Amino acid sequence: MAETAPTMPLEKRRKQAKAPAPPVVAAQRKLGLWQRIRRDKVMLLLTLPGLLYFVVFHYVPLIGYMVAFQDYQPYLGYMHSAWVGVSNFTAAFADPDFWSATGNTLKIAVVQLVLFFPVPIALALLLNSIVSDKLRRFVQSVVYLPHFIGWVIIVSIFQQILGGAGLLPHVLESLGLPRYDMMTDPAAFPWLLALQTMWKDAGWGTIIILAALLSIDRGLYEASAIDGAGKWRRLWHVTLPGLSPVIILLLILNLGNILTVGFEQILLQRDAVGAGAGEVLDTYVYFHGIKDNAWGVAAAVGLVKAVIGTALVIGANKFAHRLGHEGVYRGADR
Numbered sequence: 001m002a003e004t005a006p007t008m009p010l011e012k013r014r015k016q017a018k019a020p021a022p023p024v025v026a027a028q029r030k031l032g033l034w035q036r037i038r039r040d041k042v043m044l045l046l047t048l049p050g051l052l053y054f055v056v057f058h059y060v061p062l063i064g065y066m067v068a069f070q071d072y073q074p075y076l077g078y079m080h081s082a083w084v085g086v087s088n089f090t091a092a093f094a095d096p097d098f099w100s101a102t103g104n105t106l107k108i109a110v111v112q113l114v115l116f117f118p119v120p121i122a123l124a125l126l127l128n129s130i131v132s133d134k135l136r137r138f139v140q141s142v143v144y145l146p147h148f149i150g151w152v153i154i155v156s157i158f159q160q161i162l163g164g165a166g167l168l169p170h171v172l173e174s175l176g177l178p179r180y181d182m183m184t185d186p187a188a189f190p191w192l193l194a195l196q197t198m199w200k201d202a203g204w205g206t207i208i209i210l211a212a213l214l215s216i217d218r219g220l221y222e223a224s225a226i227d228g229a230g231k232w233r234r235l236w237h238v239t240l241p242g243l244s245p246v247i248i249l250l251l252i253l254n255l256g257n258i259l260t261v262g263f264e265q266i267l268l269q270r271d272a273v274g275a276g277a278g279e280v281l282d283t284y285v286y287f288h289g290i291k292d293n294a295w296g297v298a299a300a301v302g303l304v305k306a307v308i309g310t311a312l313v314i315g316a317n318k319f320a321h322r323l324g325h326e327g328v329y330r331g332a333d334r
Helices: 010-018 033-039 041-069 087-093 096-116 118-128 133-148 151-162 167-174 186-214 218-226 231-256 263-273 281-291 295-322
Strands: none
Touching: 033 041, 041 087, 041 295, 087 295, 096 118, 096 186, 096 281, 118 133, 118 186, 118 231, 133 186, 151 167, 151 186, 151 263, 186 231, 186 263, 218 231, 231 295, 263 281, 281 295
16 A cells, blocks of 8 residues: 555655756657658648748749849840940949939838828727727728729829819919929828828828737736826837837838838829939839830849848848847847
């Protein structure tokens, strides 16, 4: 018969108490590569379509960047076009139109980043503060809809409001003020683009922010309210810190696309303000690459854009790590 605890000698019980506990989980046998593939075959099959998409549409086309180092001729193809080294880059950097397009691109990107980036955050906070669920869903649906409207329609709407024969010049004239056509003013072009982008995509941009707001622990709001914090202090000390990882993530992604400011939107309005204000890197690539048959120079400009965008994402991500945030991806040292 087994010796029960109450009848066990005190010294024996002390020895058992001091003895190391047996391991809770037995050491797992290390699996080989094929064993892990067989074990995870369902998950691997589920990820296969997404993997194929990125390989076919994002990684295989990178081979086309060899055009940047060739005197590419479409009828000769990649294999038979002459290799010219960095001559296409030299030609692009020596072209004043390239630097004009770069300056316009940076100006438009900075204006859009400063004006447009905070708008979805503010709009999401306003939507989140609406108490009625029905009213909130209705407002969300209304602000999402412009995202699905094409740029041709949006530009035509702005033309009817801000164009020379539009509503604004007539109102100004009726007030005794000089008429103003914002659609043809080169100085106002970056601000006009930012305004159109806000009108079209501000609602769509709230989706991620609203999802992040729902992930914030509601207990933090209750605890801060009990401590006497008002709505502004709860916004500053609870909401914004909860949103900061998502805000930094979106900011890094926006920096990666800082040299891509909207080809279709600008192409539709470029002639109204002239190439001096409306030429950006995307339209430069189109007019100098497709129309002027300078494929190599256009590919070189595209490669420069890709390198700068990648460098900005990596740099901003490392800066986010220094601030204690994860950024887009987790570093190896974290």
